[in-house]
Amino acid sequence: MPLSPIREITDVEVEPLEPCLPIETRAAGMLNGHDLNFAGVETQHATHSIHPYVAAINPPLAASLISHYVPEGEVMLDPFCGGGGVLIEAILQGRQAIGCDINPLAVLMSQAKTTHLPSSRTLHTYRAIEDEAEKLARRISIDDVPELVRFWYRDDSLPPLRALQTVVCRIEDEAQRRLFQTVLSATARDVMLTYRGEIRLRKMQGADLERFHPNVFAAFRKRALSAIKSVGELPPESRADVFALDCRKLTKRQSCHTVITSPPYGDDKNGVGYFQFSRNMLFWIGVSLEEQKHQREAFLGCGVDARERSVSSETLRLTLAVIRERKMAHHREAVNFYLDYLDGLKQIASVAQERVIIVIGDRVLSRTRINNGHITTDFMRELGWGLEHYYTRQLLKKRIANLGGDGGGISLEHVMVFRRP
Numbered sequence: 001m002p003l004s005p006i007r008e009i010t011d012v013e014v015e016p017l018e019p020c021l022p023i024e025t026r027a028a029g030m031l032n033g034h035d036l037n038f039a040g041v042e043t044q045h046a047t048h049s050i051h052p053y054v055a056a057i058n059p060p061l062a063a064s065l066i067s068h069y070v071p072e073g074e075v076m077l078d079p080f081c082g083g084g085g086v087l088i089e090a091i092l093q094g095r096q097a098i099g100c101d102i103n104p105l106a107v108l109m110s111q112a113k114t115t116h117l118p119s120s121r122t123l124h125t126y127r128a129i130e131d132e133a134e135k136l137a138r139r140i141s142i143d144d145v146p147e148l149v150r151f152w153y154r155d156d157s158l159p160p161l162r163a164l165q166t167v168v169c170r171i172e173d174e175a176q177r178r179l180f181q182t183v184l185s186a187t188a189r190d191v192m193l194t195y196r197g198e199i200r201l202r203k204m205q206g207a208d209l210e211r212f213h214p215n216v217f218a219a220f221r222k223r224a225l226s227a228i229k230s231v232g233e234l235p236p237e238s239r240a241d242v243f244a245l246d247c248r249k250l251t252k253r254q255s256c257h258t259v260i261t262s263p264p265y266g267d268d269k270n271g272v273g274y275f276q277f278s279r280n281m282l283f284w285i286g287v288s289l290e291e292q293k294h295q296r297e298a299f300l301g302c303g304v305d306a307r308e309r310s311v312s313s314e315t316l317r318l319t320l321a322v323i324r325e326r327k328m329a330h331h332r333e334a335v336n337f338y339l340d341y342l343d344g345l346k347q348i349a350s351v352a353q354e355r356v357i358i359v360i361g362d363r364v365l366s367r368t369r370i371n372n373g374h375i376t377t378d379f380m381r382e383l384g385w386g387l388e389h390y391y392t393r394q395l396l397k398k399r400i401a402n403l404g405g406d407g408g409g410i411s412l413e414h415v416m417v418f419r420r421p
């Protein structure tokens with residue numbers, strides 16, 4: 001089914017963003033002499049391709065920001081670490097990295113992608129998994145796979161997935177277990193009856209469905225061998241500290257020199273549906289649907305309704321007024337999201353000693369463009385931080401769906417460097 005085009009989007013008029021502190025780099029879109037659009041630059045090096053994640057940061061962008069703003073030996077934090085893109089680039093440059101996310105799939109893959117494991121050990125484990133799971137698949141029961149999960153798979157994919165799940169979760173060595181669970185969850189996406197390159201799950205139809213006959217063990221093997229090679233090539237001492245945490249609960253224990261992060265652009269319902277994207281993959285790594293529901297509540301904007309609080313951001317106030325006229329439910333969801341986002345930024349700013357660097361795109365809700373760059377800058381100024389540098393970049397191929405109607409597509413990213421006063 002073709003996605004509907006976005007029509008009649010309202011742009012709320014705002015003043016252009018100007019850094020308020022003396023700046024070294026004025027050319028929007030250039031950093032260290034690099035064009036931040038990174039057209040044609042390789043993005044799937046090192047461990048980035050072990051597992052896809054939605055709305056992943058552009059790795060060369062993360063690498064440029066780290067080398068320019070985080071001195072060697074310093075600690076860098078990504079409090080919305082997602083698929084681990086920033087953390088990987090940090091360890092490749094010998095920085096200490098800390099990451100957190102509320103999505104257990106994001107935490108798992110970020111850990112796996114930043115942990116060096118010698119290939120001889122992991123290859124040995126892989127052979128044992130393959131051998132045992134192939135035997136087990138012939139007799140395993142799939143009765144307890146929920147209907148909601150089964151719907152997305154061919155019947156003959158379920159026994160091999162169940163067998164791999166059972167064998168992988170028995171691996172004693174924690175680092176190896178995480179690696180193979182990551183590989184299994186990526187495999188579970190490869191064999192899912194969903195269209196690729198889309199963020200919200202949409203089941204294959206007609207001839208597409210007829211033609212799709214994935215082989216679970218072959219898909220797992222391909223992913224496992226490539227993952228084994230890439231984690232084997234990470235710097236041997238490399239490791240990032242990654243944990244499941246709501247960024248609003250960061251403490252001094254997560255203090256860092258600089259934060260580099262790409263926050264969600266909107267709530268999980270109207271923006272990128274991280275939990276819908278992750279649902280089946282989470283199931284195969286042992287997170288029940290009930291647990292997922294609970295974890296999703298910590299997603300910015302998804303918890304209890306915010307109590308009325310005035311918003312200091314002029315851009316946000318003007319934007320919310322337009323949305324309110326169009327749809328009350330969207331207005332309430334946007335208020336919830338931005339108040340949670342402000343709470344998140346407050347906590348993030350409290351643990352950063354030097355800088356907070358935010359990479360974010362705009363979005364569309366109720367046919368109204370929401371300028372996340374301006375809103376973030378207003379929020380950070382409210383917290384006392386000045387905008388030191390401001391860059392923009394064109395999005396050539398970001399994994400953000402054009403969700404049609406209200407979700408909107410994005411073509412520009414704001415890169416904002418805030419400095420502690």
Ligand SMILES: C[S@@+](CC[C@H](N)C(=O)[O-])C[C@H]1O[C@@H](n2cnc3c(N)ncnc32)[C@H](O)[C@@H]1O
Pocket residue numbers: 053054055056057058079080081082083084085086100101102103106245246247248261262263264265274298299300344
């Ligand atoms: C834009 S993605 C980050 C992408 C990441 N930079 C990458 O390269 O993959 C935003 C992330 O924020 C996470 N998130 C949402 N609410 C959160 C919260 N309250 N605390 C921590 N993480 C949260 C989502 O689970 C999602 O993984």
